[in-house]
Amino acid sequence: MFEEFQRKFVNNFITSDRWQYIADGLITTLQVTFFAVIIGIIIGFLVAVVRSTYDKTGKLKILNALCKLYLTVIRGTPVVVQLLIIYFVIFGDVRDVSKIVVAVMAFGLNSGAYVAEIFRSGIMSVDSGQFEAGRSLGFNYVQTMRYIIMPQAFKNVLPALCNEFIVLLKETSVSGYIALQDLTKGGDIIRSRTYDALMPLLAVAIIYLTMVIIFTKFVEILERRLRSSDH
DSSP states (O other), rough: OHHHHHHIIIIIIGGTHHHHHHHHHHHHHHHHHHHHHHHHHHHHHHHHHHHHHHHHOOOOOHHHHHHHHHHHHHHHSSSHHHHIIIIIIIITTHHHHHHHHHEEEEEEEHHHHHHHHHHHHHHHOHHHHHHHHHHHHTOOOOHHHHHHHHHHHHHHHHHHHHHHHHHHHHHGGGGGGTTTOOHHHHHHHHHHHHOOOOOHHHHHHHHHHHHHHHHHHHHHHHHHHHHHHHH
């Protein structure tokens, strides 16, 4: 049994340096996730500010309507469909378009919709008396949001943002639909060469699980530190 396992391991990962498909795919997955998270945070923050401003002041009505449309469309359609639309429709006539750029845009736009609601919930969770306190100090609305509301809101939503990062990491596994060689696609390429699905896909699953466990542990440590800072 051990000899059979060893033979399959060598055939799947050592022969022809097939392990490089996994390594290169892992790097691509981390690149897409990292930049998509940045885009998602930027979009989500802007959308959350617009929506919370409308909720509290009634201003920015048109922008709020556009933001609600964006949230409805993005959260109401599968991320793989959004990925295919961006690649085959929006960039369909563009030659040599980078698949990594397409994936970053697709997952960034998708993540931004969920991050927006995370940020908005954090802003709305801050007691309205904080706004009154800011006004009593002579701050205008923007200054109150910047110096009083946002620091508290960001602290409240930081664990949720980290969890969104974990979710996004796993969602990038559908990048293979546009032939991007991410981690999952790397394992599938090995499967197509060796006709053995167990070893490469198990390796992919273990790598994803390991990364999720590490990031989850980080979130738990962060939550404990935030709770201890409240005392």
